[in-house]
Structure formats: structure tokens, C-alpha cells
Amino acid sequence: MIVILDPGVGNLSSVQSGFARAGSDTVVVARGDEWSDLLAARGRDICGVVLPGVGAFGDAMFQLRASGLLQVVRQVARDGMPLFGICLGMQLLFGMSEEHGTHMGLGLIPGKVVRFRVDAKVPHMGWNDLVYVADHPLLTGVRKGDFVYFVHSYHAVLQERDHLLAAADYAGVEVPAVVARGHVYGTQFHPEKSGPVGERILANFVRICEAWRAQREAAQHAE
Structure with a gap:
């Protein structure tokens, strides 16, 4: 089971539909106490977390704090559970953003937005091809x-290129399209709206989550 976090800044129905097509059950969690209840009731079933988002970076960080989901994200990252940010959710993984001022992000991937x-026209909107793709289970x-x-109107600037899995070009700017650091992943594009390619990425993330759960269960049995 994959948990989709809802800080009030995401299009959840399309994300849920995307994961359903990828063969995974999902549960939406909107508050920190909901996460705690779910963890107590079905913690063994949870194998990954998704952070979607549309809108402004600062507003999204405010909502994460106000809802108690900020601590959930930090806990998931500490525990090594697969975490997947989509669009604005990916941008939140970085250390800061200059969108409408300076706002601090989650700091899970070094860099800024x-x-x-x-x-050229901003926002960058529509279909674009990937000009670089690394060899990685997510891809x-x-x-x-x-x-x-x-x-999107803002893009990430990576501090370490090792965290780049795929890139697109927009008007001469290399746009980090897929990023990863350990068990933390992100796509600047919307995989749930990207046809068969996007569905393949979601299905790959599901497999990563299932593998993580199997490893966790094996480690628990070995104790």
C-alpha cells in the first residue's frame, strides 16, 4: 500500500488513478494524526509515500507544517521508506526556493529551486522529450x-549531479526531470499524466516499494 499525502495543494484523483493503473492500492492522508492512526492499524502494509503538489512552494511548506505532515515526511525519510515527490512535491524535496521570496524546503536533496x-514562454507547459536518462530501477x-x-514555472538546480536521473531541455536550460537520493525520488513532470511512459515510472516505483517492504520483513524475521 502506498500513502499519498494531501497537504491541500495537490491533484490527488489523477495521482490515485495513476497508481491504480500501475497496480497499487493507495490511501490518502491529510494530517499527521491520520498517519499515526494508519501506521498503528496497517503499518506492515505501508511500503511507500507520495508527495504530490501544485501551486506555490511557500504555501505548500506552510500547509505541510500546519497539517503535521512535515514531521511525517521527515520520519519517512529517516526510516528509509521510499518517498516520491511529484511536480511541486519534487521541488519541496530541495533545500530552498526563490518562488515569491525565499522559502526553506525539506532539504532531502541538495540544491535549490x-x-x-x-x-520563451513561462510556464514550461506541455510534452517534452527526455534528453538524458540514467540507468536506474525507477527508469x-x-x-x-x-x-x-x-x-511548471520554476526548476531545480542540483548541487550534486549524481542525483540527476533524467533531464529535459527547455529553451536551452537543462531541467532536472527525475532526481533521486537514496530512497528519495522526484519527477518534475506529472507521470500520472504522461501516458505509458509515466505509468511505467509509477509501476517502477511500486516495485521499488514492494522490494523495500520485503527487505524490511526479512530483517524483522532475522532479529
């Missing part, structure tokens, strides 16, 4: 040249 400074079956769907 900046506005596009290009001689099994995904190739350079595959198209995915973007909607």
Missing part, C-alpha cells in the same frame, strides 16, 4: 527521447 530565466523501460508532460 529557481524561476526560468529564458526567452526501467524509459529511454532518452521519451516524452512526458510538464507544467
Whole structure:
């Protein structure tokens, strides 16, 4: 079971539908106490967490704090459970954003989020091809040249290139499209709206989550 966090800044129905097509059950959690209750009742079933989001970075961080979900995200990251940020959710994984001022993020992936400074239409919206794809379990079956769907006015700047799994080009700017650090993953595009390529990524994340749960259970049995 994958838990989708709802700080009030995400399009949850499309994300749930995407994971359903990928073959995974999902549960939506909107508050920290809901997470605690779910963990107590079905903790053995939980194998991954998704942080979606649309809107403004600062508002999203405020809602995470106000709802108690900020501590949930930090706990998940400490425990090594797979965590997947989508669009704004990916941007929240970074240390800071310059969107409407300076706002501190989760700091789970080194880097920052900046506005596009290009001689082209902003937001970057629509289908764009991936110009770089690394070999990683999250991207099994995904190739350079595959198209995915973007909607964003800000993009990440990575501090360490090792965290880049896939990139797209927009008006000469290399856009980190898929990032990862340990068990923390993110896509700047919307995989749930990216057709077969996006569904493949969601299915890959589900397999990563299931493998993590199997490892956890094996470790518990060995104790």
C-alpha cells in the first residue's frame, strides 16, 4: 500500500488513478494524526509515500507544517521508506526556493529551486522529450527521447549531479526531470499524466516499494 499525502495543494484523483493503473492500492492522508492512526492499524502494509503538489512552494511548506505532515515526511525519510515527490512535491524535496521570496524546503536533496530565466514562454507547459536518462530501477523501460508532460514555472538546480536521473531541455536550460537520493525520488513532470511512459515510472516505483517492504520483513524475521 502506498500513502499519498494531501497537504491541500495537490491533484490527488489523477495521482490515485495513476497508481491504480500501475497496480497499487493507495490511501490518502491529510494530517499527521491520520498517519499515526494508519501506521498503528496497517503499518506492515505501508511500503511507500507520495508527495504530490501544485501551486506555490511557500504555501505548500506552510500547509505541510500546519497539517503535521512535515514531521511525517521527515520520519519517512529517516526510516528509509521510499518517498516520491511529484511536480511541486519534487521541488519541496530541495533545500530552498526563490518562488515569491525565499522559502526553506525539506532539504532531502541538495540544491535549490529557481524561476526560468529564458526567452520563451513561462510556464514550461506541455510534452517534452527526455534528453538524458540514467540507468536506474525507477527508469526501467524509459529511454532518452521519451516524452512526458510538464507544467511548471520554476526548476531545480542540483548541487550534486549524481542525483540527476533524467533531464529535459527547455529553451536551452537543462531541467532536472527525475532526481533521486537514496530512497528519495522526484519527477518534475506529472507521470500520472504522461501516458505509458509515466505509468511505467509509477509501476517502477511500486516495485521499488514492494522490494523495500520485503527487505524490511526479512530483517524483522532475522532479529
